Amino acid sequence: MSTQYDTERLRKSDAAHILHPASVVADVSNNGPARIFVEGKGAFITDTEGKKMLDGVGGLWCMNIGYGRTEIGDAMKAASDQMGYFHTFAGASNPAQIELAEKLIAKMPDHITKVFFGSSGSDANDTLMKIVWYYNGLRGKPEKRKIIARRQAYHGTTIATASLTGLASFHRNFGLPIPEVKHTSLPHYYREAGFNESEEEFSTRLARELEELILAEGPETVGAFIAEPIMGAGGVITPPKGYFAAVQAILKKHDILFICDEVVCGYGRTGHWFGHQLYDIRPDMIATAKGLTSGYFPMSAAFISDDIWKVLRDGSATLGAFAHGFTYSGHPVGSAVALANLAIIEGENLVANSAQTGAYLHAQLNDTFGNHAHIGEIRGVGLLGALQLMADRDTKTGFDLKHKIAARCAVAIGNHGVIVRPLPTADSLAFSPPLTLTLSEADQMVDAIKKGINQVMGELNAEERKGMAA
Known part of the structure; x- marks a missing residue:
């Protein structure tokens, strides 16, 4: 999908002028920003190249009413x-x-x-x-x-x-x-x-x-x-x-x-x-x-x-x-x-929707990952939650953080159209979508998370699979 934006020019200009928060300075300087977002509507946000993604993090835990509210x-x-x-x-x-x-x-x-x-x-x-x-x-x-x-x-x-x-x-x-x-x-x-x-x-x-x-x-x-x-x-x-x-x-x-x-x-x-x-x-x-x-x-x-x-x-x-x-x-x-x-x-009764759709989302995550070999815990309440990544859930063996498994999962999930947030210290994937989230959007989140996690886990080498005991 073509857009009015010159993404490459914007990337170069960003890399030349901006010190980004909570980012690896050398990475942004060398490669420019990962994505440049320009438009949002409801739970979705679109970048300069026209890619539309479901924002499962709600900005930074904050986009409660959804994007593009003209009010x-x-x-x-x-x-x-x-x-x-x-x-x-x-x-x-x-x-x-x-x-x-x-x-x-x-x-x-x-x-x-x-x-x-x-x-x-x-x-x-x-x-x-x-x-x-x-x-x-x-x-x-x-x-x-x-x-x-x-x-x-x-x-x-x-x-x-x-x-x-x-x-x-x-x-x-x-x-x-x-x-x-x-x-x-x-x-x-x-x-x-x-x-x-x-x-x-x-x-x-x-x-x-x-x-x-x-x-x-x-x-x-x-x-x-x-x-x-x-x-x-x-x-x-x-x-x-x-x-x-x-x-x-x-x-x-x-x-x-x-x-x-x-x-x-x-x-x-x-x-x-x-x-x-x-x-x-x-x-x-x-x-x-x-x-x-x-x-x-x-x-x-x-x-x-x-x-x-x-x-x-x-x-x-x-x-x-x-x-x-x-x-x-x-x-x-x-x-x-x-x-x-x-x-x-x-x-719009969004507090109630947070409780109801949140309960549905957590139920779907539990159905999908409740017995997953690499998910140790599914945490949270309402439209706030996280998946605990583990090298081996049965022995509570965590991944070695140097392998950046959470970040790799987040990238893979993003490639399936959903943004989640990797939390490196906890080796977890967090979500906090807009409180306007619908049941079908919750299903879309779970499907993308499942595909992304399974993809990364299927690509692990022997060293990465060994993990590190807690």
Whole structure:
């Protein structure tokens, strides 16, 4: 199919001028971008050469309402025509920000009463980390600065949030993590549990390890614990039974705040509005982004409890202005986009569709891969999930990561018309398609995943098949 784009010229120009995020610099410099996408509609996206693909990752876990929604463009244009921009510093505001705040707070637990707007999930977590420090300083406990995250978690790429991220590649050669950040156990029952250890016993052990870390660091120095309800880039890892109940008891015991990172899980991805509803988490702070605008505008919303807000309010009597903020906080165009996005999610019952179509997709994956020799686990909830690749599922022998099996599978699946995301650290294939996904589109995903995985597994040589024991 011919298009209006000169793909080769664009590739060369891209390679000459752009430093890409999360990409191998030499590969892009030598070869240009893998694909250049120009159009999207529903769950599908099309590149400059006319190839149409089902986006099984929803951009980066964010395209909840699907591509090409003219309602969003209309809302964006109206807001741009009306004013376009004005800051929200020094108490300035705009109607769209106010309406958005009302709508979001109404979806929060009763004790979460205030929201701070930013531009990304990274800055939302960065903001909450700073508020932990600010809050404890105002309480006369300035030494409570340490934040505990989990190994293999993902929380962002700023200096602070890359430190929270528990993936070595985000620390290596950057001199991270910063001293205030510590990491505790990965709650992946399939890979980390002991022999004959039940999920409940595994959760109890992890809670005990968390408390041991707190005691070793000194409870008086630990300000917060941060966790995603379901870990996203770390492998789409769902918590074992009893995990969050056990963890929250430890946090309460030691006066430690719980930051719930909902950047991936929020706004319907799990078949619930938010992941904390699924696991009965009572957070003190919540970070959201991605699905807030379905990626149509860079925006985040970070929430705090009424108790925290009261401390900040009372402290302002002596400290004056809250010395934190971004040029684009509460952006009127972004707020209008978020409102239009939420209206689509509500009006089309996309949270329910996430639950129903997600259940169908997981059932189809289980039927297809439940006994597959190289799939050890099928994880996830709603339209969020992952397949765990294994050299031998019976012995729980993983592939040697140097062979990049996940990346090779993703390429093969892409050749069959579906985009999935390889997660190299977890050696998994992740999916998070738009919440508009239909049953027939779910079938298309499963068919392409099956063909791609079987193709790669059929091509493995003897060394690759040996794998590496966990």
